[in-house]
Structure formats: C-alpha cells, structure tokens
Amino acid sequence: MADDELAWLPATTLAQRVRSGDLRVRDIAEQCLERVARLNPTLNALVHHDPEQVRTDAARLDAAIARGEDPGPLAGVPYSLKESTAAAGLPHTGGMKAAEGHVTAADAVVTRRLAAAGGLFLGKTNLPENGYKGVTDNHLYGATRNPWNPDWSPGGSTGGGAAGVAAGLTALADGSDGAGSIRIPAAMSGVVGFKPSTGRIPQELLPTGFATFLSHGVLARSVADAALMASVESGPDAVDPLSLPAGDLDWLAAVDLGDGTPDLTGWRIAWSPDLGFAHPTDPEVLALCKDAVRRFADLGATVVDATPAWSGVEEAMWSAVWLPAYAGDADYYDWDALEGQVDPELKEIAFAGARQTGAEIAAGEIARTAIYRAFRAFMEDHDVLVSPTVRVAGIPVGMYGPPHLDGLPLRQRMLGWLNTYPFNMTDTPAASIPVGLTSAGLPVGIQIAGGQPRRRPRPPCRRRA
Secondary structure: OOHHHHHOOOHHHHHHHHHHOOOOHHHHHHHHHHHHHHHHHHHOOEEEOOHHHHHHHHHHHHHHHHOOOOOOOOOOOEEEEEOOOOOEOOEOOOOOHHHOOOEEOOOOHHHHHHHHOOOEEEEEEOOOHHHOOOOOOOOOOOOOOEOOEOOEOOOOOOHHHHHHHHOOOOOEEEEEEOOOOOHHHHHHHOOEEEEOOOOOOOOOOOOOOOOOOOEEEEEEOOHHHHHHHHHHHOOOOOOOOOOOOOOOOOHHHHHOOOOOEEEOOOOEEEEOOOOOOOOOOOHHHHHHHHHHHHHHHHOOOEEEEOOOOOOOHHHHHHHHHHHHHHOOHHHHOOOOOOOOOOOHHHHHHHHHHHHOOHHHHHHHHHHHHHHHHHHHHHOOOOOEEEEEOEOOOOOEOOOOOOHHHOOOOHHHHHHOOEOOOHHHHOOOOEEEEEEEEOOOOOEEEEEEEOOOOOOOOOOOOEEEO
C-alpha cells in the first residue's frame, strides 16, 4: 500500500487491521515518520517528536501481537498529545518562553489511557501561550500553519493537533477546550472536533480541580474515529473531582448504526446562524452551513430557526470564566522580564483578571447561571442546536484575529468571531463537523451542540433500508 494511502486510513480500520495481523505497527510508524519529516518543517504541528522512540514503541506493540496479546482498542493507531497535556519526561511549557525546558514527572490520566489502549504516540503538538487564544503561535515554538494553505492559521488553541490530523501526520489528536479550543481548529482545519460534557474525560490541566468550563476532547478525520478515541479517554478517575461515572455509555455503538441512510424522523433540529450575537458571519461560511443544515431535513428531521433566550453571553464568558481563569498568571510570571517574549494580550487578560472584584465575579457567575437555565429550557424542545462553528473562513498566520475586529476591546477581538464558548459555560457537549470549502479553499465547520439529559426522551437514530 502506498504511504499516502496508508496515511488516510481511518483509525478504526488501522486498529482492526493491526489486530488481525494484516498490518504491522512498524509499517504505520515508518509512514508517519516519513510524513512528519517531510511536512512538519512547514506546518510546525508537532513541537516534540522522537523518531527512535516511535520505532521502539512500534516494535514493542508488534512483539506483543506476535505473542498473541491484545494490544488494545487503539492497536497501533498514531496519535498526538497537546503540549499542555502532561507526559512524563516530555516538554510541558504551555508554549511559554518563560517555561522553556520544563518537563513533567508524571503522566496525565489521558496520557496513560491512550498508551494502555495500544496507540502509537507520535509527539506533542503546538498551542498558543497558555492556550489563551483561537490561533496557534507563541514565542517559544513559533506559528503552526494550516495544511490546506500554509499562509493561514489552523486555528487554536489545539492548532497543532488539528493540523497534524488534517495533514495525515497522525490519525487522532488529544486536545483541550475551554472556549472552543478543539472546535475552532477543527473547523478551520477541516477535521472533526469533539468537546464532551464536563467530567466525561478526566482532566488535570489546571491547578484547580473544580474548573467547570474546561475539558479534554478529541480531533479526528471522522466521527467514528473520534468516538474510538473518546471511548478510550472517558471514564472516572479520582484525580478529577468532577469526573463522571462511566455508566452504560457506548461511544462506538452510538455511531455504528448499520447499513443504509440515517433516519432522523422525530428529531427536532434548531438552526441558529448567529446564536443571537451581534458580530457578523462571513457569507461563504453561512452559505455552506445552511446547505449542511438542509441535510438534516433530507434525513427526516424537523429543522426550525431558533435561538436560546439568553443574553450577555460574551460578557458573562469574559467576567465569569476567562478573566478568573488567567488571573493567577499576574503574580506567577515576571512580566517585565518577559517583555517581547509573550503576547501583550495575555498580560492584559491576566492583570484584568487580577483586578476583578468578588462582586464582579459573582455577577458573572449569576449571568452564567441564567445562560445555562435559558439553554436548558431551550433544549427541552430541541434535540440539538446547530450553528456555524466560527464566523470567519480563516485567519492569516501572524494575525491575532479577524481584521474586521481590529481596534475593538480585547474581549471582542477574542470572542467576537466564535460561536463555541457558550457550551463551555453550560458544560454541555458540542462538536464541529466539516461541511465544505470556501472559494479560497479554506475549510468550514458546523457546530452541533447537545444539552443535558431531559424529561423528553430523544428519538432513536436508525437507518433506512
């Protein structure tokens, strides 16, 4: 099989063929190493990559299979970790120049689970400084570029992971999402990105274990591949006080619906082109998403134009989530010594967070609660809420955000082009799915958001014969 063909095999197919003995892990490893050597110098998706360790791990997996052992559900599937996900002995800087050379002594829960599932670890991927913005560049590793066009950003903050999956460097990528950091790069890189409910995948990304806006998640080239990775990463762990019981959730069964066309009869799909926000959406993005929404109706669903009755969503995200999340950075770093080595916008956020009063944070939390309740009531009458994932077709490398937001306050520059962050405030699942390319050849994604369990049972999704 040609190397390029092997690179695009689904993770589910790779794992099945490795388990059957039809494909050796060392062959997958060599294909990955060749593509990384050829493509990563341009893309800068992987910022830590050890070819000899990849070969050693591949040989170990092949030897286990030769002994008749089950390698696990990932069985030689290549994957990456976000640089901010702890892996013993590997870089763990958050893209901060001030943390250059820092490594961790222990693995994160997801790191251990992916390795135990038999996956083939390819390396760690790039992110913006402390994951604070929606494009991927920093003063330590530099900028990551979009495989569709290297003049454009792949998005962020899991931009390195999205670019690696989109370029066929890896089949799967670990990510984390506090305001859209999985879904933004998924949309801008043309891959699937999934943020589960808070606690579904244990996380230890922050010093506090009680952050309800941040979650690990997955990037893949298909929904089935995303389900495979999520099935490995999910489940409770004592390290995360918010982690959820596994219950009877079967990720793979949810996408393995047999042959035939999906039947969404009985489903009620809410379509909102802007989620009620004032900022504009690129006409090409909107047109591609509208065309995708029509497919729901073709499959039997009832599609209605509807938006939750929420207000002040951007302001609540800023005051209740984003500023408090970065307030600790104000005293953690010597900002004067970091002049020219860190984004000034990150410093602005940190000090704005440190200046917040308790009353201001409490008011933001009250507003966040009202937003959650409005969404909860809305989802009693709808099965999913669909919108464009982001409002722009792309952002050139080196730019902070969309040019039309230049000159506005930092809050609008950061959040004014995103439709992702409301579902970090509601702690509910959301995914970005590719729906096409613009006339300039840039990917566009549609966001599908779900709600909490509710009184009205969701109709089953079946297949038409």
